[in-house]
Amino acid sequence: MxxxxxxxxxxxxxxxxxxxxxxxxxxxxxxxxxxxxxxxxxxxxxxxxxxxxxxxxxxxxxxxxxxxxxxxxxxxxxxxxxxxxxxxxxxxxxxxxxxxxxxxxxxxxxxxxxxxxxxxxxxxxxxxxxxxxxxxxxxxxxxxxxxxxxxxxxxxxxxxxxPSGAGQTVKAANQLIVAVNIQALAEAVTFLEAYGVDTDAALRVLGGGLAGSKVLEQKGQKMLDRSFDPGFRLELHNKDLGIVTAAAREAGVVVPLGSAVAQLVSALVARGDGGLDHSGLFKLAGELSGRSNG
The missing domain is CATH 3.40.50.720 (NAD(P)-binding Rossmann-like Domain)
Incomplete structure (x- = not known):
């Protein structure tokens, strides 16, 4: 030891x-x-x-x-x-x-x-x-x-x-994938609720198909419960997406979805929601559709 x-x-x-x-x-x-x-x-x-x-x-x-x-x-x-x-x-x-x-x-x-x-x-x-x-x-x-x-x-x-630095490069890619997935899940749940679907049942069946993911498993219920106690704070994901977009620009790589989600995360942090879990993207997804997901 x-x-x-x-x-x-x-x-x-x-x-x-x-x-x-x-x-x-x-x-x-x-x-x-x-x-x-x-x-x-x-x-x-x-x-x-x-x-x-x-x-x-x-x-x-x-x-x-x-x-x-x-x-x-x-x-x-x-x-x-x-x-x-x-x-x-x-x-x-x-x-x-x-x-x-x-x-x-x-x-x-x-x-x-x-x-x-x-x-x-x-x-x-x-x-x-x-x-x-x-x-x-x-x-x-x-x-x-x-x-x-x-x-x-x-x-x-x-x-x-x-070599040194490669771990951080892979982590940046991880955060890009996670952020885009959380935003997609937030939009999907907002969409389902607008139609009055049984969202618990919907997420259960979606999780068993190609749409299934760790993001759906870990963040779907938080969205349904409107529970945004931080497992990973939006302010930290905002920092990570800044790393992604800057590194992508330096490499000459275009990340349109990542850049869009980065702006949504930045908006939440700027208005004071940086202490929420990154599943808090669900709140903004609802507001953009005139709904309350808070």
Whole structure:
């Protein structure tokens, strides 16, 4: 069992860190909110008051924070991971950030004597709780193999997709697919309700055919219940779609559906709905048709 420093105990990070504790690893958590650290301690982990303290004895350093600037803030500078983690430690970044930033930070990590992996995840809070996340990993193949003791505990579908930055590129594609699917589901449910169809029955039969998907399974009932407590917040999906559209433009790739959904997500965030689950796209789908889906 390894000594693991886990930085970022949010909606995803906390259950992931607890799963590592349950598996027998020694986990030291650091988070801006002390309440989350206390939850990790209650589960058998321990807490640190600084990043330096958290990573001092770590064989593996994990980061799980919201955005590119957040990752840079915790790993660089005098108080960051690179300055205080011991040489040879693995650094696994489960955050979803820009591929170019992931590549640059990976190079800086190697200069600092660390072994970096960009390993963004998909599966939302339920996947984090159950330890069945899909993980797309960029980095050195040997480092990927060495990280199995962590990856196998928090994930189910774990694939090495290429060099540093590749994991983030695949995650961007994932977020494009998810957003478009949620919007399509939101429009379909709005359409069904307009005709007075038994929507529970409709989603059950649709889920058994070609229209079936993880999005339908996990988000359909939330829409029917008008329950938008966040498993993955719209404000974070807004950030991810910004990554998608910028990266697509740089590559000369046109993403018309992705761009349209990105604007819808941005509209919800701009009006104050960024804290809702991304299934909250259903609210706007209804409003555009003059209906209340809230």
């Amino acid at each position: 390894s000594n693991i420093a886990f930085i970022g105990l949010g909606i995803m990070g906390l259950p992931m860190s607890i799963n590592l504790v349950t598996a027998g690893h020694t986990v030291v958590g650091f988070n801006r909110s002390s309440a989350k650290v206390e939850q990790l301690v209650a589960a058998g982990g321990s807490g640190a008051s600084t990043i330096a303290e958290a990573v001092a004895d770590a064989d593996i350093v994990v980061t799980m924070v919201p955005d590119s600037p957040d990752v840079e803030a915790v790993v660089t500078g005098e108080d960051g991971v690179f300055a205080h983690a011991k040489a040879g430690a693995l650094w696994i970044d489960f955050s979803s950030i820009r591929p170019d930033v992931a590549s640059r930070l990976s190079a800086e990590a190697r200069d600092a004597g660390l072994r970096p992996l960009d390993a963004p995840v998909s599966g939302g809070e339920p996947g984090a709780i159950d330890g069945v996340l899909s993980i797309m990993v960029g980095g050195d193949p040997d480092d990927f193999a060495a990280a199995a003791e962590v990856l196998d505990i928090v994930g189910k579908t774990i694939v090495h997709v290429g």
